[in-house]
Amino acid sequence: MRDVSIIGVGVHPFGRHLTKSILDLGRVAVLAAIADAGVDPRSIGCAYVGNSLAGLLTGQEGIRGQVILHDSGIYDIPVINVENACASGSTAVRGAYLEVAAGTCDVALALGVEKMFVGDTKRTLAALAADSELTLSSSGMQFSAMYAIHPKYNLRGRMDEYGWTREDFAAVAVKNHRHGSLNPSAHRRRELTLEQVLAAPVVAEPLTAPMCSPISDGAAAAIVCATEVLPDAARPGAVTIRACELRSGHFFTSDDRDYKPLANFSSHVFETAGLGPHDLEVAEVHDAMAPVELLIYEQLGLCGPGEGPRLVAGGETLLGGARPVNPSGGLTARGHPVGATGLAQIAEIVWQLRGQAGARQVDPQPRVGLAHNQGGMLASGDSAAYMMTVLTR
Amino acid sequence: MRDVSIIGVGVHPFGRHLTKSILDLGRVAVLAAIADAGVDPRSIGCAYVGNSLAGLLTGQEGIRGQVILHDSGIYDIPVINVENACASGSTAVRGAYLEVAAGTCDVALALGVEKMFVGDTKRTLAALAADSELTLSSSGMQFSAMYAIHPKYNLRGRMDEYGWTREDFAAVAVKNHRHGSLNPSAHRRRELTLEQVLAAPVVAEPLTAPMCSPISDGAAAAIVCATEVLPDAARPGAVTIRACELRSGHFFTSDDRDYKPLANFSSHVFETAGLGPHDLEVAEVHDAMAPVELLIYEQLGLCGPGEGPRLVAGGETLLGGARPVNPSGGLTARGHPVGATGLAQIAEIVWQLRGQAGARQVDPQPRVGLAHNQGGMLASGDSAAYMMTVLTR
Numbered sequence: 124m125r126d127v128s129i130i131g132v133g134v135h136p137f138g139r140h141l142t143k144s145i146l147d148l149g150r151v152a153v154l155a156a157i158a159d160a161g162v163d164p165r166s167i168g169c170a171y172v173g174n175s176l177a178g179l180l181t182g183q184e185g186i187r188g189q190v191i192l193h194d195s196g197i198y199d200i201p202v203i204n205v206e207n208a209c210a211s212g213s214t215a216v217r218g219a220y221l222e223v224a225a226g227t228c229d230v231a232l233a234l235g236v237e238k239m240f241v242g243d244t245k246r247t248l249a250a251l252a253a254d255s256e257l258t259l260s261s262s263g264m265q266f267s268a269m270y271a272i273h274p275k276y277n278l279r280g281r282m283d284e285y286g287w288t289r290e291d292f293a294a295v296a297v298k299n300h301r302h303g304s305l306n307p308s309a310h311r312r313r314e315l316t317l318e319q320v321l322a323a324p325v326v327a328e329p330l331t332a333p334m335c336s337p338i339s340d341g342a343a344a345a346i347v348c349a350t351e352v353l354p355d356a357a358r359p360g361a362v363t364i365r366a367c368e369l370r371s372g373h374f375f376t377s378d379d380r381d382y383k384p385l386a387n388f389s390s391h392v393f394e395t396a397g398l399g400p401h402d403l404e405v406a407e408v409h410d411a412m413a414p415v416e417l418l419i420y421e422q423l424g425l426c427g428p429g430e431g432p433r434l435v436a437g438g439e440t441l442l443g444g445a446r447p448v449n450p451s452g453g454l455t456a457r458g459h460p461v462g463a464t465g466l467a468q469i470a471e472i473v474w475q476l477r478g479q480a481g482a483r484q485v486d487p488q489p490r491v492g493l494a495h496n497q498g499g500m501l502a503s504g505d506s507a508a509y510m511m512t513v514l515t516r
Numbered sequence: 517m518r519d520v521s522i523i524g525v526g527v528h529p530f531g532r533h534l535t536k537s538i539l540d541l542g543r544v545a546v547l548a549a550i551a552d553a554g555v556d557p558r559s560i561g562c563a564y565v566g567n568s569l570a571g572l573l574t575g576q577e578g579i580r581g582q583v584i585l586h587d588s589g590i591y592d593i594p595v596i597n598v599e600n601a602c603a604s605g606s607t608a609v610r611g612a613y614l615e616v617a618a619g620t621c622d623v624a625l626a627l628g629v630e631k632m633f634v635g636d637t638k639r640t641l642a643a644l645a646a647d648s649e650l651t652l653s654s655s656g657m658q659f660s661a662m663y664a665i666h667p668k669y670n671l672r673g674r675m676d677e678y679g680w681t682r683e684d685f686a687a688v689a690v691k692n693h694r695h696g697s698l699n700p701s702a703h704r705r706r707e708l709t710l711e712q713v714l715a716a717p718v719v720a721e722p723l724t725a726p727m728c729s730p731i732s733d734g735a736a737a738a739i740v741c742a743t744e745v746l747p748d749a750a751r752p753g754a755v756t757i758r759a760c761e762l763r764s765g766h767f768f769t770s771d772d773r774d775y776k777p778l779a780n781f782s783s784h785v786f787e788t789a790g791l792g793p794h795d796l797e798v799a800e801v802h803d804a805m806a807p808v809e810l811l812i813y814e815q816l817g818l819c820g821p822g823e824g825p826r827l828v829a830g831g832e833t834l835l836g837g838a839r840p841v842n843p844s845g846g847l848t849a850r851g852h853p854v855g856a857t858g859l860a861q862i863a864e865i866v867w868q869l870r871g872q873a874g875a876r877q878v879d880p881q882p883r884v885g886l887a888h889n890q891g892g893m894l895a896s897g898d899s900a901a902y903m904m905t906v907l908t909r
Contacts, residue, residue: 178569200763
C-alpha cells in the first residue's frame with residue numbers, strides 16, 4: 124500500500140440553505156477542494172460520494188454522486204456512492220484513500236454532502252432515525268433521547284455514576300460555541316454563556332437545545348494523492364494520512380458495561396498510525412450532543428473514566444489549551460449535515476495542521492490531529508459505523 | 517495488488533416475495549455464500565453491501581448493510597454501503613475485491629439485495645426513475661420508453677438503421693425465457709414462443725411485456741479471498757477475478773453517434789484482463805430490455821454493428837451454441853432486483869465456470885466468463901455506472 128496525502132480540502136458553509144439543492148452544496152465543496160489542491164479535474168481518477176438521507180429527504184435515491192458531479196468536468200472514472208449514516212463523509216475519504224493506496228489511481232476525490240433542512244423538522248428527524256427493519260421506528264426515540272437515557276450513553280446515569288452535573292454538560296456547549304463563533308463556515312456562530320445554555324429549552328433532560336447539534340445543510344470535499352507522485356510545489360500543503368479506519372458492529376448488545384467498542388477500536392487506530400492518544404495536538408470528535416464529548420475523551424484515552432469535565436473546566440480542550448478539541452465548533456456549533464460531517468472534520472484538521480485555520484488556529488501549529496466520526500445507532504437497532512482518521516504534517 | 521478469487525456465492529431466488537423483508541432476502545444469500553465458501557463468518561474481514569432503493573421503497577435509508585448483517589455473526593469489521601443504481605451489486609464486488617487485493621483483509625463479503633415488489637408498481641417505477649435534481653422526474657420517461665426511443669438506445673431507430681425487426685427483438689426474449697426455464701432461482705421460469713412474445717401487451721413500442729425485465733425481489737452474495745492464502749482444498753472451487761472495473765460518465769451528452777462509452781470501457785476491461793472478447797465462453801449481460809442485448813453484443817465486440825440478431829437466430833448465444841449469453845435467463849427472465857442483479861450475474865458465471873449450473877450448464881464447461889452490468893441512466897439525467905467483471909478458472 125502506498126502512502127497517501129490529502130492535498131486539498133473545501134467546504135460549503137454549514138447552515139440552513141433552503142433554496143440550495145444537494146447539487147449546489149456538493150459542487151461548491153468539490154470546486155473548492157480542487158482549487159485548493161491545484162489539480163486539473165481531469166486528473167482525478169476516482170470519486171467517492173458520501174450522503175445518507177437524500178432518498179427520503181429530497182428524493183434522489185439512486186446514483187447521487189454521478190448527479191452531483193454531473194457538470195463538474197469529472198467523468199469517465201469510477202464513482203462510488205457510499206453510505207454509513209453520520210459517518211458517510213469519512214467513509215468516502217476511506218474509499219478514496221484505499222484506491223490511491225492500492226494504486227488504482229494517483230488522485231481521488233471524496234465528497235460528503237447532506238441537505239437536511241427541508242422546512243419540515245419532523246420529516247428530517249424521522250429520516251434520521253429510520254429503522255424500518257429491526258426495531259421499527261427505533262423504539263420511538265430520537266437521537267437526543269438515546270444519548271440522554273440509552274444504557275450505552277446514558278448521560279443521565281453518568282450524573283449519578285461520575286457525579287457529572289448539568290453545568291459540566293453545558294460547559295462543553297459553551298466551549299464549542301466559542302470555537303464556532305470563530306469559524307466562518309459554522310452553522311452556529313454566536314457565543315453562549317453557561318447560563319444561556321442551561322436556561323435554554325430542554326430537548327431531552329439533561330440536554331438543552333444548544334447542547335444538541337442543529338439540523339444543517341452542508342458539504343465538504345477532499346482531494347487525496349499518492350505521496351510518491353506529489354510535485355515538490357504541493358508538498359508544503361500536503362497532510363499525510365497515517366490511519367483511516369472504519370469499523371462497524373453491534374453497539375448496544377452487551378450488558379457488560381466494560382464492553383467499549385470505541386475504546387477497542389481507537390487502540391487499533393493508534394497502533395495503525397504508530398502514535399498514541401497523547402501525541403494528538405488537535406482533534407475533531409463526534410459531539411452530536413455536546414456532553415458526549417466527555418465520554419469520547421475517555422474512550423479515546425485522553426483521560427480516565429469520569430475525568431472529562433476536568434479537561435473542559437481546566438481549558439485543556441479549549442482553544443489556547445494543551446490539546447484543543449473541536450476547534451471548528453464541532454457538531455454542536457459547526458453543525459451536523461449528516462453525510463458531510465466526517466469530511467468537514469477532516470478538512471478542519473487539514474487546515475489546523477497547515478496553520479490555515481484563521482481565528483481558530485491551534486497555536487503552536489499542530490503536527491498530529493485526529494478526526495473521530497460515528498453513526499447509525501438509531502437507524503440500525505444497535506449497529507454502528509465508527510471512522511477514525513489520523514493525520515500528520 | 518494481490519490476486520483475488522471468488523470462493524463462494526449464494527442467492528435468494530428472484531421473484532415476488534411480498535412477505536419477505538430486505539433482511540430475509542439478504543441473509544439467505546449471505547448464509548448460502550458463506551456455506552459455499554466453507555468459511556467461518558468470523559474470518560470475514562470486510563463487507564460491502566449494495567442496495568439502491570430501500571430508502572424510498574421500504575424506508576431503511578441509512579446503514580442498510582449493518583441492519584441486514586445484524587444477526588449474521590459478522591461484525592466488528594468495516595461495513596461499507598454502496599449504491600450505483602442497477603450496478604450496485606457489482607459495485608459491492610468491486611469494493612470487496614479492492615480490499616483484498618490491497619491487503620486490508622484476506623476474506624471479504626459482497627452482498628447485493630433489493631426489495632422492489634411492495635404491492636404498488638407505480639411507487640416502484642417512480643423510485644427507479646427518481647431524478648429529483650437534474651431533469652426532474654426524468655422527462656416523464658420510464659426505462660422501457662428510454663430504451664425504445666432515447667437517441668442512445670433507440671431500438672425503434674435501429675429498426676430503420678439496421679433493418680432489425682420486432683421478431684429479432686422477440687427472439688432474444690424467447691432465448692432468455694428458455695434459459696430462465698432451466699434456472700430454479702429465476703423469476704420467470706416459463707418458456708415462451710415467438711408468437712407469445714409478439715402478442716403480449718405492448719409496454720413501449722416495440723417492447724412487449726416479456727421483453728422487459730420484471731419487478732423482482734432478490735439477493736446475491738459472494739465471498740472473495742486472496743488467492744495466495746487459499747487452502748489447497750478451496751482451490752478447485754475458486755474462480756479468479758481477472759478484471760473488476762467500474763466506470764461512470766455522461767451517457768447521452770454527445771450527439772456523435774460514434775461516442776460509445778460502453779465500447780471504450782469494454783476495450784479497457786479486456787486489456788486489464790489480458791483477454792479479448794473472443795476469449796469469452798459465457799457471458800451475463802445487462803438485458804434490462806431483451807433487445808438491448810443485441811446492442812451489447814456489438815458494444816462488447818462480439819459482433820459488428822447490426823449483426824446481433826444473427827447471433828441469436830443462429831443459436832450462437834443460446835445454450836448449446838458457441839458462446840451462450842445470459843444462461844441464467846438474464847434480467848429478462850431471471851429477474852432484475854436492482855441492487856442484486858450485478859452480483860447474481862457474477863454468481864451465475866462462477867457456477868458456470870465450476871460446472872455447477874445444472875440444467876443450464878454451458879457445455880463444454882467454460883474457462884472464461886464475463887458479467888456486464890450497468891445502471892443509473894434515468895435517475896441521473898445522463899450519467900451512468902458501468903461494471904464489468906472478467907472471471908476465469
